[in-house]
Amino acid sequence: METSKIELSNVEGDKNLNATKSPSGWKIIGREIVRDKLALFSLILLTVIIILVYGVSLFLNQEEIVTVDLFSIHEKPSETHILGTDYGGRDVFGQLIIGTRNSLSIGILVTVMTGVIGIIFGLVAGYFGGTIDNILMRILDFFMVLPFLMIVIVFVAIVPKYSILSFSLIMTAFLWMGIARLIRSKALQEKELDYVQASKTLGTSNLKIMFTQVLPNLSSLIIVTMTLNLAANIGLESGLSFLGFGFPESTPSLGTLVSYARNPQTLEFRWWVWVPASVLILVLMLSINNVGQALKRATDARQRRG
Amino acid sequence: MSFLEVNDLKVHFPIRGGFFGGTQGYVKAVDGVSFSIEKGKTYGLVGESGSGKTTTGRAIIGLNKITSGKVLFDGQEINDLHRASKDIRRDIQMIFQDPYSSLNPKKRVSDIIAEPLRNYEKLTKGEEQKRVQELIELVGLSPESSVKYPHEFSGGQRQRIGIARAIALKPKLIIADEPVSALDVSVQAQVLNFMQDIQKELGLTYLFISHDLGVIKHMCDEIGIMYKGRYVESGTKEDIFNNPQHIYTKRLVAAIPDINPRNRSQHLQFRQEVKKEYEQSFNKYFDSEGLAYQLQPVSNTHLVALPEKG
Amino acid sequence: MWKFTLRRIVTMIPQVLLLSIIVFVLAKMMPGDALTGMVDPNVDPNTIAEKREALGLNDPWYEQYTRWLGGVFQGDLGQSIHFKMPVSELVWQRIVNSFWLSAFTLVLTYLIAIPLGITSGRYNDSWADRLITGYTYVGFAMPIFIFALVMLWVFGFYLDLFPTGGSIQPGIEPGTFEYIMSKIYHMLLPALSMALITTVSTVQYLRSEIVDTKQKDFILTARAKGASETRVYNRHILRNSLLPIAAFLGYEITGLIGGSIFIENIFSYPGMGQLFLSSISLRDYSVVTSLVLLFGMLTIIGGLLSDIILSLVDPRIRIK
Amino acid sequence: GGDKETSKESDGADKKTEEKEDGLFSVDDFKQVKTNEGEAIEGGNLNFGLVSDTAFEGTLNWNFYSGDPDAQILTWFDEGLLTWDENYVYTNDGAATYEPQEAVSEAVLATLPADQATEVAENGVTIKFQIKDNVNWHDGEPVTAEDWAFAHEVIANKDYDGPRYGSDFTNIVGAEAYHNGEADKISGIEVLDDKTLQITYIQSTPSLVTGSIWSYPLAKHIFGDMAVADISSSPEVREKPIGFGPFIVDSITPGEAVVLKKNPDYWRGEPKLDSVTIKVINPNVVVQSLEKGEVDLISSFNVDQYPDNADMANVEYLGKVDRAYTYIGFKLGTWDKEAGVVKPNPDAKMADVNLRKAMWHAVDNDAVGNEFYHGLRWNATTLVPPSHPEFHDDTNPGLTYDPEKAKQLLDEAGYKDVDGDGVREDKNGEPLVINFASMSGGDTAEPLAQYYIQSWAAVGLKVELLDGRLQEFNSFYERVGQNGDDDPAIDIYQGAWGVGIDVDPRGLYGRDAIYNFSRYASDKNDELMAKGVSKEAFDVEYRKEVYKEWQQFMVDEVPVFPTLYRSIIVPVNNRVLNYSIEEGWANLHELALTQEEALKAE
Amino acid sequence: MSEPILEINHLTTSFRIKDEHYAAVDDVSLTVNKNELLAIVGESGCGKSALAFSIMRLHNRAKIEGEIKFKGQNITEFSTSQLNALRGKDMGMIFQDPLTALNPLMMIGDQIGEILLIHNKTLSANKRKGRVIELLNKVGIPRAEHVYNQFPHELSGGMRQRVVIAMAIANNPELLIADEPTTALDVTIQSQILDLMKELKEESHAGVILITHDLGVVAEMADRVAVMYAGQIVEIADVYTLFENPLHPYTRSLLNSVPTANEEQSKLHVIQGVVPSLQNLPREGCRFSARIPWISESAHEKNPVLHEVSPGHFVRCTCYKDFHFPDGKKEDKHHVIS
Numbered sequence A: 001m002e003t004s005k006i007e008l009s010n011v012e013g014d015k016n017l018n019a020t021k022s023p024s025g026w027k028i029i030g031r032e033i034v035r036d037k038l039a040l041f042s043l044i045l046l047t048v049i050i051i052l053v054y055g056v057s058l059f060l061n062q063e064e065i066v067t068v069d070l071f072s073i074h075e076k077p078s079e080t081h082i083l084g085t086d087y088g089g090r091d092v093f094g095q096l097i098i099g100t101r102n103s104l105s106i107g108i109l110v111t112v113m114t115g116v117i118g119i120i121f122g123l124v125a126g127y128f129g130g131t132i133d134n135i136l137m138r139i140l141d142f143f144m145v146l147p148f149l150m151i152v153i154v155f156v157a158i159v160p161k162y163s164i165l166s167f168s169l170i171m172t173a174f175l176w177m178g179i180a181r182l183i184r185s186k187a188l189q190e191k192e193l194d195y196v197q198a199s200k201t202l203g204t205s206n207l208k209i210m211f212t213q214v215l216p217n218l219s220s221l222i223i224v225t226m227t228l229n230l231a232a233n234i235g236l237e238s239g240l241s242f243l244g245f246g247f248p249e250s251t252p253s254l255g256t257l258v259s260y261a262r263n264p265q266t267l268e269f270r271w272w273v274w275v276p277a278s279v280l281i282l283v284l285m286l287s288i289n290n291v292g293q294a295l296k297r298a299t300d301a302r303q304r305r306g
Numbered sequence B: 001m002s003f004l005e006v007n008d009l010k011v012h013f014p015i016r017g018g019f020f021g022g023t024q025g026y027v028k029a030v031d032g033v034s035f036s037i038e039k040g041k042t043y044g045l046v047g048e049s050g051s052g053k054t055t056t057g058r059a060i061i062g063l064n065k066i067t068s069g070k071v072l073f074d075g076q077e078i079n080d081l082h083r084a085s086k087d088i089r090r091d092i093q094m095i096f097q098d099p100y101s102s103l104n105p106k107k108r109v110s111d112i113i114a115e116p117l118r119n120y121e122k123l124t125k126g127e128e129q130k131r132v133q134e135l136i137e138l139v140g141l142s143p144e145s146s147v148k149y150p151h152e153f154s155g156g157q158r159q160r161i162g163i164a165r166a167i168a169l170k171p172k173l174i175i176a177d178e179p180v181s182a183l184d185v186s187v188q189a190q191v192l193n194f195m196q197d198i199q200k201e202l203g204l205t206y207l208f209i210s211h212d213l214g215v216i217k218h219m220c221d222e223i224g225i226m227y228k229g230r231y232v233e234s235g236t237k238e239d240i241f242n243n244p245q246h247i248y249t250k251r252l253v254a255a256i257p258d259i260n261p262r263n264r265s266q267h268l269q270f271r272q273e274v275k276k277e278y279e280q281s282f283n284k285y286f287d288s289e290g291l292a293y294q295l296q297p298v299s300n301t302h303l304v305a306l307p308e309k310g
Numbered sequence C: 001m002w003k004f005t006l007r008r009i010v011t012m013i014p015q016v017l018l019l020s021i022i023v024f025v026l027a028k029m030m031p032g033d034a035l036t037g038m039v040d041p042n043v044d045p046n047t048i049a050e051k052r053e054a055l056g057l058n059d060p061w062y063e064q065y066t067r068w069l070g071g072v073f074q075g076d077l078g079q080s081i082h083f084k085m086p087v088s089e090l091v092w093q094r095i096v097n098s099f100w101l102s103a104f105t106l107v108l109t110y111l112i113a114i115p116l117g118i119t120s121g122r123y124n125d126s127w128a129d130r131l132i133t134g135y136t137y138v139g140f141a142m143p144i145f146i147f148a149l150v151m152l153w154v155f156g157f158y159l160d161l162f163p164t165g166g167s168i169q170p171g172i173e174p175g176t177f178e179y180i181m182s183k184i185y186h187m188l189l190p191a192l193s194m195a196l197i198t199t200v201s202t203v204q205y206l207r208s209e210i211v212d213t214k215q216k217d218f219i220l221t222a223r224a225k226g227a228s229e230t231r232v233y234n235r236h237i238l239r240n241s242l243l244p245i246a247a248f249l250g251y252e253i254t255g256l257i258g259g260s261i262f263i264e265n266i267f268s269y270p271g272m273g274q275l276f277l278s279s280i281s282l283r284d285y286s287v288v289t290s291l292v293l294l295f296g297m298l299t300i301i302g303g304l305l306s307d308i309i310l311s312l313v314d315p316r317i318r319i320k
Numbered sequence D: 001g002g003d004k005e006t007s008k009e010s011d012g013a014d015k016k017t018e019e020k021e022d023g024l025f026s027v028d029d030f031k032q033v034k035t036n037e038g039e040a041i042e043g044g045n046l047n048f049g050l051v052s053d054t055a056f057e058g059t060l061n062w063n064f065y066s067g068d069p070d071a072q073i074l075t076w077f078d079e080g081l082l083t084w085d086e087n088y089v090y091t092n093d094g095a096a097t098y099e100p101q102e103a104v105s106e107a108v109l110a111t112l113p114a115d116q117a118t119e120v121a122e123n124g125v126t127i128k129f130q131i132k133d134n135v136n137w138h139d140g141e142p143v144t145a146e147d148w149a150f151a152h153e154v155i156a157n158k159d160y161d162g163p164r165y166g167s168d169f170t171n172i173v174g175a176e177a178y179h180n181g182e183a184d185k186i187s188g189i190e191v192l193d194d195k196t197l198q199i200t201y202i203q204s205t206p207s208l209v210t211g212s213i214w215s216y217p218l219a220k221h222i223f224g225d226m227a228v229a230d231i232s233s234s235p236e237v238r239e240k241p242i243g244f245g246p247f248i249v250d251s252i253t254p255g256e257a258v259v260l261k262k263n264p265d266y267w268r269g270e271p272k273l274d275s276v277t278i279k280v281i282n283p284n285v286v287v288q289s290l291e292k293g294e295v296d297l298i299s300s301f302n303v304d305q306y307p308d309n310a311d312m313a314n315v316e317y318l319g320k321v322d323r324a325y326t327y328i329g330f331k332l333g334t335w336d337k338e339a340g341v342v343k344p345n346p347d348a349k350m351a352d353v354n355l356r357k358a359m360w361h362a363v364d365n366d367a368v369g370n371e372f373y374h375g376l377r378w379n380a381t382t383l384v385p386p387s388h389p390e391f392h393d394d395t396n397p398g399l400t401y402d403p404e405k406a407k408q409l410l411d412e413a414g415y416k417d418v419d420g421d422g423v424r425e426d427k428n429g430e431p432l433v434i435n436f437a438s439m440s441g442g443d444t445a446e447p448l449a450q451y452y453i454q455s456w457a458a459v460g461l462k463v464e465l466l467d468g469r470l471q472e473f474n475s476f477y478e479r480v481g482q483n484g485d486d487d488p489a490i491d492i493y494q495g496a497w498g499v500g501i502d503v504d505p506r507g508l509y510g511r512d513a514i515y516n517f518s519r520y521a522s523d524k525n526d527e528l529m530a531k532g533v534s535k536e537a538f539d540v541e542y543r544k545e546v547y548k549e550w551q552q553f554m555v556d557e558v559p560v561f562p563t564l565y566r567s568i569i570v571p572v573n574n575r576v577l578n579y580s581i582e583e584g585w586a587n588l589h590e591l592a593l594t595q596e597e598a599l600k601a602e
Numbered sequence E: 001m002s003e004p005i006l007e008i009n010h011l012t013t014s015f016r017i018k019d020e021h022y023a024a025v026d027d028v029s030l031t032v033n034k035n036e037l038l039a040i041v042g043e044s045g046c047g048k049s050a051l052a053f054s055i056m057r058l059h060n061r062a063k064i065e066g067e068i069k070f071k072g073q074n075i076t077e078f079s080t081s082q083l084n085a086l087r088g089k090d091m092g093m094i095f096q097d098p099l100t101a102l103n104p105l106m107m108i109g110d111q112i113g114e115i116l117l118i119h120n121k122t123l124s125a126n127k128r129k130g131r132v133i134e135l136l137n138k139v140g141i142p143r144a145e146h147v148y149n150q151f152p153h154e155l156s157g158g159m160r161q162r163v164v165i166a167m168a169i170a171n172n173p174e175l176l177i178a179d180e181p182t183t184a185l186d187v188t189i190q191s192q193i194l195d196l197m198k199e200l201k202e203e204s205h206a207g208v209i210l211i212t213h214d215l216g217v218v219a220e221m222a223d224r225v226a227v228m229y230a231g232q233i234v235e236i237a238d239v240y241t242l243f244e245n246p247l248h249p250y251t252r253s254l255l256n257s258v259p260t261a262n263e264e265q266s267k268l269h270v271i272q273g274v275v276p277s278l279q280n281l282p283r284e285g286c287r288f289s290a291r292i293p294w295i296s297e298s299a300h301e302k303n304p305v306l307h308e309v310s311p312g313h314f315v316r317c318t319c320y321k322d323f324h325f326p327d328g329k330k331e332d333k334h335h336v337i338s
């Protein structure tokens, strides 16, 4: 079976060949996204949002936005305040932009940090296997047991002063396991492949094999997972902020804006405070997920659309 | 003094289990194998799936840990290749079974072939480029192949890339683990021919692992037959094919389909006879655990696993 | 299998112990304690100081921990300082609510996931599939708290179809039919809100599992046997795709834990998630510690359950 | 609230409070008594919403409860034996009457050593209480003097695990000895007969009759045999609590709801309602619950929600001034744990009174009240809130919003901007950063804190939020010093006090009060406060004078300055009759409904 | 005379790839007689499986044109239920990979039982079990009772393949299609399985289509052989003729590239290039021409058809006449008797 399946994919035909196994994976990814109108649209939207958010926030002064203005509390959207103001008289649009930037930054930071930890941990465990794997897996098991949300909430209650970095670190500390497990299992498979064995017989060092041979072959998987994780992490951050365990209001975040809706007055009468943030979260998560799903399809030959 | 000598090689894999991964038993993948190969010859290792052929090859090149026994290469013990001198490590190379998985799909052909050179030889970019081009030409690929990726090649071409990589360091011994079993007949022919060519050209010694007796007969000078981690018979090509002694060998040989349709009824009959004999005399040839006995010489080239006389 | 279960449970012990230490220390590191909330000019500060001493809140953490652990070994999770009752009793009250809510959510999750997953997997690339996939996309992206808020607003307030808080209408005799109906009525909206979101991963999984299984060789074998399309689906594809879903059960439990914190908070449903959040702000350590521990154990048990179910439904996986 | 500007008398016919043109409201426009419209029906069930985002604890006994939710429930089925009037002075309208005796009880004095006896004889007082005959527990047993005495003994017992034991009790002769295990009875409490009790207090002060008598009996026939430590967790407290109030607990859904039925035997008369259902509702859904008529009455209503819902058709809003104020405190010392007294620090960062005054002048609390609270909180002037109209000095304007004055004061005091960056340095020219601790929780906490910081910045003071964020409740009080361990990082803090029914401020500003978080103490202050509770102070006019002086003294010294006074707004469904939020109102048995179903808002 | 059980006329099976149809099986006509074993050989990707699947109508997305006559009925026009009545009863199929061909979650007994159940609803459960055990015994599985309750993963490859065979012959089909039934197996097991198939065929007189790429197997098993290249049959003849007088360049090249245990060749023949993928099939002309570039263009037909060179021996394209090996190497004819 092995034989015939692979033979089918002779010279030009990489139809049946797992795209993770081919350098043109990127091309396929590109092709897949372009073909998938929704994903393409999502990608463009996402890019626009990111550029806008980071671009516009350069011209915004966070201090100024979070400055309380007693005389413009809960103003409806108007020319001076495109999206009105909140109960502190603060400009919602500005908060939305900065909040999105903060939420995105945390999401990205957490994703990258969990990614790096997870990749290294998973690669080492999977590649070396045996006792090392055993020990690392026990550590990982332990982290898996921790009820994430609760521990983070307890943690946040303790850390006296937090910044984007320290908040991200807390989240990272309890979120790296998923990717580590994934990478480990893939690395376990990958290291059995002959090309790794071949490198060993050719005298390449383990470290070099791990990072220059195995890692690139897991890259599309990593990209896919990290993309999907990014969405999840943004969701988590806003969830925590929503519960009141995120940032103080002086550091706007999307979750904080949504959490204003827990005041039924705001929920009912002041849509401009929370609806834009909710929609933005949804749009962000949807587009990131769409892109992620398209990437996933691109790397999974069976699901590819064409 | 043989070029490669393997003495009572054992490779046992622990069966792990339990929370702390304790050893709960062993898979005796290779269980006391001895053979030797002369320089410039091709030695064939045959047996059914799971008989330990691959493990033997991998143990020699250091991919599997040797449980006990000795491997002598050119007179030097190389049981632990990691500690063996660099020269020896570069003298033994391997060709893998699956031409698809043995090449890193994310690397260009030039990088793949240059990998051993980068590990062992300090070459400038230019020199390296030159060597790679030479090797590519040597294995009969077009020069522009070097910038391509493995998936742009057919199975046979990929196997040649694998071979180019293996010979880049001018090794003396090549372990070829089923180099053609993943290939179509037509492509298989191409690779086998090529292997024979470079053997002559570079004076290589092959340890050729296969389960296809046809291929083995075509390629090898001497042959060892494995069964459940042990040798059942070894000898020259003639010894094995014309004068098989062990019932297992006979059965293997009889199972090879005959390419001449006119022979088929005789062949079937012969096969059934052998089968009958196999069933009847199984206990004679195998010990109580169903494993082969120690090898006994029947001629100075021919060894068969038979119970000790007496 | 019993041996396996037993061994898994034994291996749980160090994990849980470590977890308990971590949680305990963390809980102690939170500023303030359960008596902080009693700041009240009508309450004599000396009384508070005395109580603090009497409760041992001034002892070093390890002493408090060993004391607490000693209690745990005797089945005593300690005393909730705020609620003035044994933690075990308090948690039990809430666990029952959370249990029913989760069980109900799970039932809904599967009730939604199975037909949708099957439709979408069986008729992939049809309109129905696109619709369902669209739903899973949105559901996947929708943070549960936003969705729950909107659900609460629409169905609880705007349409006034469901109660907006609590787990039971007050004053109904426990055990009666009316009581059960009222419980279900109160659970319906929170459970549905959670189920509609959590189900999407199951739908997606089921779909891709079916799409996958459809291409397996043994399906060809079944067709070659002359099996009707219905038979191929029911006996081969569905069975093979649904079994892994069954094994999800355990992991679903873990997922529900996280979700319950949001859901119970938004729907004011008196369950463990809500208890947890209030215990955090009340600094009711023994409750916080016990809850985290309990959830940790549920996570482990969920994993164990999944493994066991998987081994039961899949003959290829054997656990010793 | 006489210091509020205009107040329009609302005429009885117009129930809706008119919104003023500038979007402001005034607590004076609210009535305290529900307008009755329509005929009462027989019986009916009233729904009471217990507004809380956590479950209630369920310690349902006045002698043990500690949270407000539990107190809210308790009110329905149990009550104190004494009631009080609008000035918080005990009356004789309750289930018991009281009568201070001419002389201190001889029998009690006999138990004391001679020197103490003379002191008590001179300063103390014996009060005789008579429980009315028809006052019975829900199980039919009479409420006796024994029960009342028993309550005192339990609370003073050293195994007692509730929060009540304090100065009210230590003021009873022999209570401390009993508490310390030196006596097996509280010698100052005499049970004269089944219904008569006599208690001798060491100090006779005006405070005694404004809330310092423990008036909640504990049913001895039920709890008498229990170990004191077990009472609070006994089923008779948690599951089937007992009282002698107008309603009887029928069933409890722990943490969520309580159903009560009427107590036909209630001493004031049979309640008109059949039953009352108390249900916890989340603060977030209060308005919706009211609109849907799910609840007729609620325990508290966030004034923020009023402006948007002022025209809710099915309810009438009642309102009154709250016994509370918000304030900003300056850290002026530390707490001496050993001695149990405040230790002022003359070198504290905030030690300069002009700095403190300037900071008060710098903030516009009228604006805060108007903008954040639509007038339902308003500028506070002194530390005695207008909820105590007798003692609140409404002629004292406090320090008014006057940034120019603030700047001037700062300049004079030497807080000048030497380096020209717009931020004032301290007297030595060193950078001055004031750390501000403020509590989170409450919808406006964050912008409010930010507003104050901005206001101070406007006069050149650099104030920063402690740790850059609001402090969560627990860490706020921990750091501000409720254990005596004051966090030195805090320079100023914002807090709020709900004040007791007695005006005596010693619990918050006394030298030996741990809650005196500003750690301010001075002889003058001690003296004034002592005067306020002296024997002379039984003369109300004298007492008023003393507190007037004290209020001014606090304005001069500014250890803390009050920022906002508050109002209580209570929506009541229109079907409810005979409801009132007046002080001392205790006629729950009179409550009635006009129809079976609650009215809904369209 | 031989009685045809299956007649295929101008069968074309095409797959839709990116909005275009590509024929994996191109205008194939052949006949299988009762009690005859027809082998189909060719390199990987030549369309062998596609042909087999078309006969069973197992492709659900392929476009099938032409005629497949099973016992005289054109089954290309059959409805699914009509087909289901045929599949597993009159036509049996054996798949290449015995592990993936079995449902991993069903017991062996149930899987074999299922095919009995589908085609005979009246059979009692007990009788069915008896029949299954009988079948297991027939295909040489020891301890059939035990195996009945085992799962596929508990059996070795050879055993599994026997189970697959038992399934295929359960209802005594008149046509059996075996798609590379032994490729995944060791030689000794392969020979056992092949012998078993032969036995079964002789017993039932069924027509058999055996797909393989192993010429040795063909020589051992076949009555007639069809050689496929790039979706077309390039040569068809009885087994002796084909091995003794192969005509088409492709057949000849294939035969020359096999190293055999019986033959000694110093050098194996290498066929240049590879089988073109479906989308790259030459649309006209001789499809093999690209792999024998030294043969002049003119030797090929424009539209190659099958020529009957002797009774029952058909060859496609006239190029066979001019074909020679490039290095002038002498061609081995495999008629040496060992």
Ligand SMILES: Nc1ncnc2c1ncn2[C@@H]1O[C@H](COP(=O)(O)OP(=O)(O)OP(=O)(O)O)[C@@H](O)[C@H]1O
Pocket: B013, B014, B027, B028, B029, B030, B047, B048, B049, B050, B051, B052, B053, B054, B055, B056, B211
């Ligand atoms: N890393 C390993 N751990 C445990 N067992 C192993 C390992 N590698 C091989 N084995 C076992 O050792 C035995 C011999 O395997 P080996 O791969 O050497 O056989 P082989 O003759 O090469 O078979 P094949 O023809 O299938 O390649 C098998 O039973 C195999 O399961």
Ligand SMILES: Nc1ncnc2c1ncn2[C@@H]1O[C@H](COP(=O)(O)OP(=O)(O)OP(=O)(O)O)[C@@H](O)[C@H]1O
Pocket: A003, A004, A005, A007, A008, E015, E016, E017, E024, E042, E043, E044, E045, E046, E047, E048, E049, E050, E051, E213, E276, E277, E278
């Ligand atoms: N479902 C399909 N969709 C598209 N192309 C297909 C499909 N199935 C087969 N093909 C293509 O049809 C051609 C013939 O495939 P087929 O599987 O019939 O070859 P084969 O001769 O059986 O090869 P093997 O020996 O590898 O089994 C190949 O080029 C293959 O890529």
Ligand SMILES: [Mg+2]
Pocket: B053, B054, B055
């Ligand atoms: Mg091998």
Ligand SMILES: [Mg+2]
Pocket: A004, E048, E049, E050, E179
């Ligand atoms: Mg095939």
